[in-house]
Structures are given as structure tokens and as C-alpha cells.
Amino acid sequence: MPLHTARLCLEAIALADKAAELGNRNSASDAGVAALAARAGAEGAALNVRINLAGIADAGFTARASEEVAAIEADARRLCEAVLARVAATINA
Numbered sequence: 377m378p379l380h381t382a383r384l385c386l387e388a389i390a391l392a393d394k395a396a397e398l399g400n401r402n403s404a405s406d407a408g409v410a411a412l413a414a415r416a417g418a419e420g421a422a423l424n425v426r427i428n429l430a431g432i433a434d435a436g437f438t439a440r441a442s443e444e445v446a447a448i449e450a451d452a453r454r455l456c457e458a459v460l461a462r463v464a465a466t467i468n469a
Contacts, residue, residue, distance in 0.1 A: 378424035379441055382448045385418035389455045396462045404466040411459035418452035421445075 389411050396407035425445045429438045 378421040378428065379445060382418045382421035382425065382445055382452075385414045385421060386448050386452050386455070388414035388417070389452055389459060393455065393459045393462065396459050396466065401466055401469075404463045408460055408463035411456045411463075415452045415456040418448055422449045 392407045392411040392414060395410065396404055399407060422445045425441060429441055432438050
């Protein structure tokens with residue numbers, strides 16, 4: 377379940393990016409806050425995945441899940457920073 381949550385949080389960051397790009401200029405900060413909240417959700421879910429993996433005996437599954445959650449965390453950080461840069465550009469325009 378936490379792995380699914382991490383995936384959804386990554387999707388939420390992508391949606392925040394769309395909101396920052398296409399939304400009302402006056403709500404750009406809301407898109408930034410959404411990206412930050414979703415990033416925190418992804419990172420929190422990743423912590424839960426890692427603690428849960430410690431109790432799973434299937435080495436193949438744990439390796440795949442560990443790789444996926446690491447990729448999600450990296451993507452969440454990168455995408456969130458991109459959203460924040462877009463928001464800053466909008467605010468400073």
C-alpha cells in the first residue's frame with residue numbers, strides 16, 4: 377500500500393506542475409505548496425515501504441520494490457524542484 381501511495385504522490389506532483397504552468401497566476405503559490413506536500417507524501421511513503429520490506433522474505437520482490445521506491449523518491453525531488461522553479465518564475469514575472 378505505501379508503494380502505491382508513493383506512486384500517487386508522484387502523479388500529484390505532475391498535476392501541480394500542470395497547475396503551475398496553466399493555472400491562474402494568482403494561484404501559482406498553491407501549485408508550489410501542492411508539489412511540496414506531495415513530495416513529503418512520497419518521501420514518507422518511501423520510508424514506510426523500506427520498513428515494510430525488512431519483513432518480507434521474497435528477495436526478488438524486495439529488490440524490485442526498493443529500486444522502484446528509490447526511483448520515485450528521486451523523481452519526486454526532481455519534479456518538485458521543477459515546479460518550485462516554475463512557481464518562482466511566475467511570481468517574479
